[in-house]
Amino acid sequence: MTMTQSIRTEGADIVYDYEGNGPLLLMISGGGGAAEHYARISGFLAEHYTVVRYDRRGNSRSTGDTTIDLDMAQQARDAVAVIRAMSGEQAYVFGSSGGANIALQLATDHPDVIRALVAHEGPTSPLLPDADTWLAFAERVHSTFTTEGAEAAFKIFASALVGFDGANPQQARVAAGEMTTNAEFFMAREYLPLATFSPDLDTIRRNKVPMVTAAGRESDSAYYARTARIQAERLSCPILEFPGNHLGFIFEAASFATTLRGALDDLTSGTASQRR
Template structure:
């Protein structure tokens, strides 16, 4: 059974849920910013970790300026503030998709709070050789949102995903509410380029779904691992494997975390 609490930081109340016992594990959500996406995964990990998930600033239960453009540095500070509030840090950090980019920001800016990082399919296409082509695609998604609305934009964006079929939606995505993500977050997220040198301060791996094939977010995971360098590990399923097969994903994530080297300091 999870318990809810809030962390007040930089003018916003960040809504959090915590369950389980053991080493601290922070789950960083992407997409629509609702940590309910991780409800199934958190429940599967609670026998091994103290699992914390949170709604990102200005999303769902968390307050903040809903008309403000996402600020990556602030997102990093929010994540660090949640870890600090638990008084059990540093924490293992897992991020998926846009949340993987934010997890990178937390790790590079606040390494003292990160015991280890598992970065699952981060959309950092500017590090790829064909990055300009992906930039054109993302610009097309944004233009579609402005001219045709959120449903059309998400349909176009989803065309770039690999291996997702019926039933791939995470628990919190049933209402299809991606307005804030597309209006104020999408462009910032997909322009993010991590500080590779800073990331070398923390034990980390990147991760790809076995069903993700050659999707852009699988390519970025492999390329980031090459640049750091660090391992790139395979996990069950596709981009949303954590929701579709939460039990297997949790077991694999546990094995990955156990294999991470200890921090040197």
């Protein structure tokens, strides 16, 4: 049974859903910022964890100032607030895409709340050897939004997605954040801060957060899969192959959940990564 609550923090009401039994597992959404992104996989995880998924501030049911750009440090504090609202001292943390970037900020600023972290395909473009190309791509997407609107911007955004050939044609639009009503807010206020995020990997290493990065089996050479590999190399942590593409947690939820559970079990036992 899924329960819904909210927590008031820094001028916003953050709405979260939770279900299941066991240790706390916080799921952080990327583009679109909605708890619903993880609704399907939560059902496969709830037998083993208390799964918490939340609408990030300004998205869906959560409130917040929608006239200002996303602040990564504030996003990390919101994650802490949700963990505390669940009476948790620590939580397993999973983030995908921009949610992985927020999870990396959490590992920088609040490592003590993380029991173990899986960062799936966080698009930290400044780390790439061809960073200029991908930062220019992000600027192109955003400038297209300002001049032509969200639909045109999403078409450019989706052109860089890998592993969607032959798939349901809705998948690329879901990846772009269109599965919710948050598309305009995402493009206007969240896309550039997430797409141009450069994590403080040195601090994360010093914080000794047990973690792995992850890339989808079908993501191949996508820029967000490449950044996951670079993150792992620079953090001296493993990178794991997960089922599917950028949306494996939606379209291959059962196998994705099994892989995620194995990764978290290994991190807890110290098999996958030791505190560095």
